Every structure is written in structure tokens, then in C-alpha cells.
Amino acid sequence: SSQLMAGKRGLIMGLANDKSIAWGIAKACADAGAELAFSYQGEALKKRVDPLAEQLGSNIVLPCDVSDEASIDALFAELEAKWGKLDFVVHAIGFSDKNELRGRYVDTSRSNFQMTMDISVFSFTAVANRAEKMMSEGGSLLTLTYYGAEQVMPHYNVMGVAKAALEASVKYLAEDLGKDGIRVNAISAGPIKTLAASGIGDFRYIMKWNEYNSPLRRNVTTDDVGKSALYLLSDLSSGVTGENLHVDAGYHVVGMKAVDAPDI
């Protein structure tokens, strides 16, 4: 697959460190010959993202806080100046107050509801709006979601409601942008120990539950997600849009989850 992404240029949003899902995806794309740019949130992350980008031969590392329209515009203006055209974007961004990623959904505050929806849902639409203008020859947009959008998962709460809205936006964006040859898809990843996941209550327990109950009897890795992302970002998926691809060791197909795990 070394030529699969040759000549393609992509923006990776949401790289925080080498545990990030964005890192698994970036590595898979770079291995397949893609040229990458990265955006990061806040100066503190720049010193982590710079060396990772360099490892993959990229020196385009730009700030972007997706809660700020001007910041998104500035990112795309810089990319436009550097590259002109863009072939793909990976949106691996989500955020909610961790105090509300435990306890009851019904207790969600209005302010955190709005912030969670803004950063975890609207930002993908805002990014798609800018990316479209740089994709005159078509392209592929990808976001990350979780099974908590489809079924109630413990502690996922407002983030589950946000992911459901994100999954609906994937479908609406696919329809709007399909005429221009731009495909829009999501990957629903199984639980992976990342910075964002560490905010979710009882996350270790959720990982164990998935490991014991999924058809593959294991958890997925960021490399598993990276390989599936490569499919959705490349021409291998040229006929696929509006899709939500579960990369979860099959967990979502199991009806009768009966864990047999003496140690959890």
C-alpha cells in the first residue's frame, strides 16, 4: 500500500500525543505516501506535536481552537497559501467537562451541553465548510465517533448525545458535498486509552468489558483505527460516503453481552 496515498495532501486535527487516535491515522497515511499538515489546540501542545509531525516528514504544524471561528479561518487561510488544494481532513476532536462524564445524563448543565455540542459536533461542520473550498477535485472527510451515540453506555452521558448529532451531521454533509465528489464518513472506534478517554468514569472497566465481550475478544488499537481510516481516506472507498464504520472488534453486533471476567 506504499503508493496508496502518493500525491495526496491531508490535514490531521486532534493530535495531542502518541496515544491519540489521530496519531494512528497520521502514521497510516504517511506510511502510504500522504503529505500531512497538523493542527493543535493551545501552545502547550505545540511542543508535543512538533516532534511527532517531524517523524512523519511534516513541518506544517498550525494552531487551531475549533471553538473559535477566526481560528478555523486562519488555519485554512494558511493551508490554502501553502498547498492550494487539499485531499483529506481527519477530525479527531471532542471535549466535555469531565465532571459530567460520570453520574447521570439528566444532570447535564446547559453550559456544558452547549460547549460539548460546539466543540464535538459543530466543529466538524465548520471544518467541512472551509475544506470544501480547497477540494475542487473532490476529497474525503473523516470524523471519530463512539457506540455511546447508538446505545446508552455508562458515564458517556452528554458525549453520547453529541456523538449522535455528529453521526447525523456526517449524513447531511455527505449529501451536501457528494455532488462535488467530497465523501464524508465516520469511524466508530472501540474504547482506547487516550487523554480524552481518561476523563470518562470507570474507563478501565469499560475497556475490560469490551475486551471480554467483543467477537475478537480484544480491544482495538490506534493502529487498527489508522488502517481503517486509510481505507476511508483513500480511493479504496471511492463508492462510500455517509458511512459509520465500526472499528470496535465487533462489539456493536453482540446482542447478549455476558461477560465472563472474574477480575473485573
Ligand code: NAD
Ligand atoms: P485525544 O485526547 O488524544 O484527542 C482529543 C483531541 O481533541 C486533542 O488533541 C485535543 O487537543 C482536541 N481538542 C479538544 N478541544 C479542542 C478545541 N476546542 N479545538 C481544537 N482541538 C480540540 O483523545 P482521542 O481519544 O484520540 O480522541 C479523538 C477523537 O476520537 C474524539 O472525537 C473522541 O471522542 C473519539 N473517540 C475516542 C475513543 C476512545 O476510546 N479514545 C473512542 C471513540 C471515539
